[in-house]
Amino acid sequence: MHAYRSHTCAALNKTHVGETIRLSGWVHRVRDHGGVLFIDLRDHYGITQVLADSDSPAFAALEKVRAEWVIRIDGRVKARDAALVNPKIPTGEIEVYATGMEVLGPAEELPLPVFGDQDYPEETRLTYRFLDLRRETMHQNMMLPPNVVRWLRQKMWDQGFNEFQTPIITASSPEGARDFLVPSRLHPGKFYALPQAPQQFKQLIQVAGFDRYFQIAPCFRDEDPRADRSPTDFYQLDLEMSFVTQDDVFAAVQPVLQGLFEHFGEGRKVYADWPHIAYRDALKWYGSDKPDLRNPIKMQDVSEHFRGSGFAIFAKLLENEGTEIRAIPAPTGGSRKFCDRMNAFAQQQGLPGMGYIFWRKAEDGSMEAAGPLAKNIGPERTEAIRLQLGLGEGDAAFFLGGKAEQFEAVAGRARNVIGEELGLTEKDCFRFAWIVDFPMYEKTDDGKIDFSHNPFSMPQGGLEALNGDPLKVYAYQYDLACNGYEVISGGIRNHKPEIMYKAFELAGYPNSEVDKRFGGMVKAFKYGAPPHGGCAAGIDRLVMLLADTSNIREVIMFPMNQRAEDLLMNAPSEPTNEQLRELRLRVLPKEA
Numbered sequence: 001m002h003a004y005r006s007h008t009c010a011a012l013n014k015t016h017v018g019e020t021i022r023l024s025g026w027v028h029r030v031r032d033h034g035g036v037l038f039i040d041l042r043d044h045y046g047i048t049q050v051l052a053d054s055d056s057p058a059f060a061a062l063e064k065v066r067a068e069w070v071i072r073i074d075g076r077v078k079a080r081d082a083a084l085v086n087p088k089i090p091t092g093e094i095e096v097y098a099t100g101m102e103v104l105g106p107a108e109e110l111p112l113p114v115f116g117d118q119d120y121p122e123e124t125r126l127t128y129r130f131l132d133l134r135r136e137t138m139h140q141n142m143m144l145p146p147n148v149v150r151w152l153r154q155k156m157w158d159q160g161f162n163e164f165q166t167p168i169i170t171a172s173s174p175e176g177a178r179d180f181l182v183p184s185r186l187h188p189g190k191f192y193a194l195p196q197a198p199q200q201f202k203q204l205i206q207v208a209g210f211d212r213y214f215q216i217a218p219c220f221r222d223e224d225p226r227a228d229r230s231p232t233d234f235y236q237l238d239l240e241m242s243f244v245t246q247d248d249v250f251a252a253v254q255p256v257l258q259g260l261f262e263h264f265g266e267g268r269k270v271y272a273d274w275p276h277i278a279y280r281d282a283l284k285w286y287g288s289d290k291p292d293l294r295n296p297i298k299m300q301d302v303s304e305h306f307r308g309s310g311f312a313i314f315a316k317l318l319e320n321e322g323t324e325i326r327a328i329p330a331p332t333g334g335s336r337k338f339c340d341r342m343n344a345f346a347q348q349q350g351l352p353g354m355g356y357i358f359w360r361k362a363e364d365g366s367m368e369a370a371g372p373l374a375k376n377i378g379p380e381r382t383e384a385i386r387l388q389l390g391l392g393e394g395d396a397a398f399f400l401g402g403k404a405e406q407f408e409a410v411a412g413r414a415r416n417v418i419g420e421e422l423g424l425t426e427k428d429c430f431r432f433a434w435i436v437d438f439p440m441y442e443k444t445d446d447g448k449i450d451f452s453h454n455p456f457s458m459p460q461g462g463l464e465a466l467n468g469d470p471l472k473v474y475a476y477q478y479d480l481a482c483n484g485y486e487v488i489s490g491g492i493r494n495h496k497p498e499i500m501y502k503a504f505e506l507a508g509y510p511n512s513e514v515d516k517r518f519g520g521m522v523k524a525f526k527y528g529a530p531p532h533g534g535c536a537a538g539i540d541r542l543v544m545l546l547a548d549t550s551n552i553r554e555v556i557m558f559p560m561n562q563r564a565e566d567l568l569m570n571a572p573s574e575p576t577n578e579q580l581r582e583l584r585l586r587v588l589p590k591e592a
Helices: 122-127 136-158 199-207 246-264 279-286 312-317 336-348 372-389 404-421 497-506 511-525 539-546 577-583
Strands: 020-032 036-042 047-053 070-079 094-105 180-183 191-194 212-220 233-242 276-278 323-330 355-361 367-370 396-403 432-436 441-443 449-451 477-482 485-492 532-538
Touching (some): 020 047, 020 094, 047 070, 136 212, 136 233, 136 246, 136 539, 199 212, 199 233, 199 532, 233 246, 233 539, 246 432, 246 477, 246 485, 246 532, 246 539, 276 279, 279 404, 312 396, 323 372, 323 404, 336 355, 336 404, 355 372, 372 396, 396 404, 477 532
Parallel strands (some): 047 094, 276 432
Antiparallel strands (some): 020 036, 020 070, 036 047, 180 191, 212 233, 233 532, 323 396, 355 367, 355 396, 441 449, 477 485
């Protein structure tokens, strides 16, 4: 017999009754029923119940074991009594009568339990991640990423993509986040960078003529952490294609991702209609460039109904250039109690509040508008708003005003809250949308022009478009949103050197700086570059959605905490003096 096991803890069933077997695993739970011990033995595959009574040669040794000890069990397979069958596990019809036991790895007192789903502080869970990962929910979560990656990899090969690996140690590149720099020992004073994405390399692969590339690519970005984003590193399904338009990329991606969610979605509906929504419209309608379309609420501009009205706050606001009044429809939200609650929500978000109107049945049986706004602007304007928003009796609408960038994000969050609280947001489904026509440039806080997204995207209109107002230039840049999260970002690339020089010039990069930072790619484009484009899907975020969790750390094996610290491995750590001398580096003391 094998030194450790003849079967796994999920393999035994009624066909094995009477056999002598050997199992190894962790003690999941011990139950002492007065002279009879029941031990749930767990391994990667499942759980088997082990039984020992006072007649068992292993009884005395088994009395000493505790939770999470690693033990080996020798025994005979017995059928459970019909009343004791556990239909929830594959081994529920049998148990193993122990005839021998060996301790393979004793465990100290546990800092957090493995049995059950008790809620423990995240700092404790990350410090003892190896214990946290033994818990059933976490074990299931961790099996999802490798299966997703295997499925994606096969689908990409099936679509004619070839898998290539790109360098991990490379040059710094502006991708919208801070680089992790790596000092060079052989070239003192110079630094490599860990790639934020394989952007330049995958474009060079197209210039080299390989047509369809993909990679399960590690990416490194020194970012502020969020619940849906790792602060240091992540993996993405990276792809690039030659001789394609934006629609060609969409056509290649949709069957892969839709198939993925259908396969791993556990019966949740996956909508096949993936609308194309312009970035400006996404902000206007949903207050977000990653809208959750499970929520049917669409915001609208209702400025004309308040211009010159009796509601002085909005009327005066609209006298300023660039201001508007936006309405958030709330079907079935027509009660003062709900309206007051949403007004309080806006105040919690840092705004003075949200105006509202709700429609109810009047004493004479007709429908009337109620709320402070309705009294101020009168029945004619109120009725016009109701008709524009398509609302009726029992419904409400909320209003925010000013410059869009000042209230849009709060409006988007309010839309989500309204959808959830009123039961309008659809459950157990996935809704995708392509967000297109991103602005090529944006104005920074200090008034300078900079790239708003990927600097390597082709401007719509080419070189001619760059000769006008940069803030009016759109890029062939797109994102894919799903249930309120960005899951893909990509673009059709700028493959013409003259357009690239001009695009970077507008963002403050002279030609010499472009040659210095992106010399390899610019040089390649001068020797015949095909039109090409692609995108990248964040695998951890895809898995997060499939696992139905809003915290990405729940699906990453060894994540950093929210301060970008690895509590298990004690990273980041201080370098030794010898390491610093070898790299010719000096660490400055922290400023007081």
